Amino acid sequence: MARQTKQKNIVRKRSYPAARLARQQQPLAPEPNRLVKVWRRVLERRLRTRLRAKVAIEIHDNTHTMLTFQRQRALWRLRLHHMFLAAPDDVLQALAEFVREGDAEASLRLDRFIERNKAYIRRVSPAQMRKRLRLDPVGRHHDLGRIFERLNERYFESRISAAITYGPAPRVKGPRKSIKMGSYSADSKVIRIHPALDQPVVPRYFVEWIVFHEMLHHVYRARRGEDGRRCVHPPEFMEHERRFHDFKRAQAWELENLDLLLRARIGD
Structure with a gap:
């Protein structure tokens, strides 16, 4: 019985190198x-x-x-x-x-x-992209979620399926020279509002105008003109924006108070 076991072991040892060599000779796919x-x-x-x-x-x-x-x-x-x-x-x-x-x-x-x-470009659904983001629409003075819902109902029949949040506080050394008060991502369908607008001195109608502007980007997508340049504010966009109930007053407030927004200290 012991002799038979030894012979089987010998067979295994003789066949193993041949099998390994056969595997090595197979062409390997490039990594x-x-x-x-x-x-x-x-x-x-x-x-x-x-x-x-x-x-x-x-x-x-x-x-x-x-x-x-x-x-x-x-x-x-x-x-x-x-x-x-x-x-x-x-x-x-x-x-x-x-x-x-x-x-x-x-x-x-x-x-x-x-x-x-x-x-x-790998396709990721807006819902999947939003899961990676921290959405913070409730500020100390302005609740962006409520503003968005009311504008959506009043102007768009609640058809705008987007999320809204305050953006992160930008790290700026010294006084700002410009400020981007809002942005819209067509990929994630997320509206971001600059946190400098969350101040008691910033009137609600002005925040509403900025949110309304970004909601229009959901309706009117960027396109290329005849010269090949990317146009983010086509004529129909600008015409639609003028329907905002406090359009002129919001524009006037921006002209008079832009320095206030540029000097805003976020997080104080």
Whole structure:
């Protein structure tokens, strides 16, 4: 009995190396991450010749911001969507001109490239995107949720399916030179209102006007004009905005009190 067991063990030991060799001889599929690293290095070389400086690239799969960059002494750091890995030479030239000089024409060429390749952008539902956000619509002085609901009922028959929140307090050193009082994300369907508007000296009708303006962005989407430029306030948008019940009074208050908003200290 012991002899038979020993023979079986011998058979196993003789067959194991052959089986392992057979597996090693099978062709291995290239690892996706390895290919991305190779393409990223190639992209870095292609941009290095155009920017005439060292380049470090990070590839991402974001759904909103397709490219960001910053200069660190002699090094350009870029974060690019993976659609740029196989970008043609003219797009890379536009990217270099936009990074180096902020060229407006180069920006348009990049916009067209992104529009043509939007199928590569991962689709995430607005509800999924909102789950990642912290929504805080109730301020100390103005409740954005109630303002949104009343405007939605009065002007849009409660058809605007968006969320609203105060944006984060921006980190600004020294006095502000400008202020973006509201924004609308078509991807997440979220309206953000600048926290500087949550002050007792800011009248409710002015906050309502800013919210109303951003709600209109949900109705009138940005489009490109005949010159190829992106238009976020088409004529019908501007005409619709004038229907706001306190339109002229809100505009007048902004002209008289813009400095107040620019000087606002958030979080005090």
